[in-house]
Amino acid sequence: MPNPTAAILVIGNEVLSGRIADVNVNYICRRCADVGLNVAEVRMVRDDEGAIVAAVNTLRTSHTYVFTTGGIGPTHDDITIHSMAKAFGVAVIRNIEVEQKLHAHYGSRLTPAALRMADYPAGARIVPHGESFAPSCLLENVAILAGQPRVMQLMFEATLPLLQTGTPLHTRQLDVWGMESQLAEQLGRIQTRFAAVEIGSYPYRVEGRAGTALVCRGLAADDVEAAFTAINHLVTEQGLEVRG
Amino acid sequence: MPNPTAAILVIGNEVLSGRIADVNVNYICRRCADVGLNVAEVRMVRDDEGAIVAAVNTLRTSHTYVFTTGGIGPTHDDITIHSMAKAFGVAVIRNIEVEQKLHAHYGSRLTPAALRMADYPAGARIVPHGESFAPSCLLENVAILAGQPRVMQLMFEATLPLLQTGTPLHTRQLDVWGMESQLAEQLGRIQTRFAAVEIGSYPYRVEGRAGTALVCRGLAADDVEAAFTAINHLVTEQGLEVRG
Numbered sequence: 001m002p003n004p005t006a007a008i009l010v011i012g013n014e015v016l017s018g019r020i021a022d023v024n025v026n027y028i029c030r031r032c033a034d035v036g037l038n039v040a041e042v043r044m045v046r047d048d049e050g051a052i053v054a055a056v057n058t059l060r061t062s063h064t065y066v067f068t069t070g071g072i073g074p075t076h077d078d079i080t081i082h083s084m085a086k087a088f089g090v091a092v093i094r095n096i097e098v099e100q101k102l103h104a105h106y107g108s109r110l111t112p113a114a115l116r117m118a119d120y121p122a123g124a125r126i127v128p129h130g131e132s133f134a135p136s137c138l139l140e141n142v143a144i145l146a147g148q149p150r151v152m153q154l155m156f157e158a159t160l161p162l163l164q165t166g167t168p169l170h171t172r173q174l175d176v177w178g179m180e181s182q183l184a185e186q187l188g189r190i191q192t193r194f195a196a197v198e199i200g201s202y203p204y205r206v207e208g209r210a211g212t213a214l215v216c217r218g219l220a221a222d223d224v225e226a227a228f229t230a231i232n233h234l235v236t237e238q239g240l241e242v243r244g
Numbered sequence: 245m246p247n248p249t250a251a252i253l254v255i256g257n258e259v260l261s262g263r264i265a266d267v268n269v270n271y272i273c274r275r276c277a278d279v280g281l282n283v284a285e286v287r288m289v290r291d292d293e294g295a296i297v298a299a300v301n302t303l304r305t306s307h308t309y310v311f312t313t314g315g316i317g318p319t320h321d322d323i324t325i326h327s328m329a330k331a332f333g334v335a336v337i338r339n340i341e342v343e344q345k346l347h348a349h350y351g352s353r354l355t356p357a358a359l360r361m362a363d364y365p366a367g368a369r370i371v372p373h374g375e376s377f378a379p380s381c382l383l384e385n386v387a388i389l390a391g392q393p394r395v396m397q398l399m400f401e402a403t404l405p406l407l408q409t410g411t412p413l414h415t416r417q418l419d420v421w422g423m424e425s426q427l428a429e430q431l432g433r434i435q436t437r438f439a440a441v442e443i444g445s446y447p448y449r450v451e452g453r454a455g456t457a458l459v460c461r462g463l464a465a466d467d468v469e470a471a472f473t474a475i476n477h478l479v480t481e482q483g484l485e486v487r488g
Binding site: 010013014015016017018019020021022023025026028029030031032033038039040041042043044045046047051073074075076077106109111112113114116117148150169180181182183184185187188191198199200201202203204205215217 | 254257258259260261262263264265266267269270272273274275276277282283284285286287288289290291295317318319320321350353355356357358360361392394413424425426427428429431432435442443444445446447448449459461
């Protein structure tokens, strides 16, 4: 059975203006790989309701799960909750329990704006993460997460046990000195022979020297090991030096 | 006149599997901001022809320019050139000048696979970047760039002078200690007052302490300065400490 697929939707002008570099995508991709969720697609859009609604409606019907990051909070530019409600055609409603937590946390400093953090799309499942007065939520197959990496990670980890996961791919990697063009043709033949294994070749430079990472990934460990053995033979045959 | 818009299409299983963290998006976003190109959207897809073709055909008709990164090279998993040709409905043809450069560079080590680096979609404009035997290309409004960050940057910088750019946004940023909820309501009112200015509020934590970055961006410097002055007054009024 193929693994479930996931998509990530990054919401935020601050990423597209280049003011900050997103780090959430790599975290989510790595953690999804750990649990056999195949991230098939990522989109990053601006704080624009139309763009957010269009993206989430495409992604949630194409993938098992969608993780959104960013646009959660009390300020005018935090429009993710309302955009998700619009995408699903549901109302935004205030959650009484979260409202009470906000009262307990802020006390007399609680502003009407901060109360917006108790608003969720109707039908969303609240996902507490233990460390915060403002939990995330799961709206059908869409997990709505914060943008701040530390909070996003807490929310993601609290959400993961609620999802149907898959089989982590068996992965093997060999790093060699040399350019990938020296291996390209035979590597293509190995890929054809082991169609169930995803074979990647990734060139890079270290201290001015050309290196290549050769990666095999697949559901069946036997297939991956067989392809990896073939790649090791090829590297030896071509006289390439393995990076220690 | 509004600025031209751009989209970025990141191609590569290695990013979506979490094996590597993309750094090209932030570089391109920052450089586009420098020259008044508004990055409106980013997509990341796997090494899958159907996914690449669908994404580039959507993006190239919605934005002034598209920058693709990754999937350029001699191995079987480098399918960007063929996918772009398919998206545009053109053939892949070998460029004789680039072929000669590859011969000069590799000499007797030149393999048929490496010769694939001289293949371009028909009609593409070759964009030499001075440091490499394998130049990038511009296919109508789509710049096809490498995935290795160093090479991608050289290719991007060589491409930029060929594009129609815009007016860099005037930007002002104020960092304060405190939570954004303390400012949220009045900040929303300032945003309503200065509709031509994009006002962002970005919470973060430094050494356990809550900070907020308040950012104003816009085409008209006067408007941005006026909105920024209003934000400074608000911060003073609320007794928030400015981060030195």
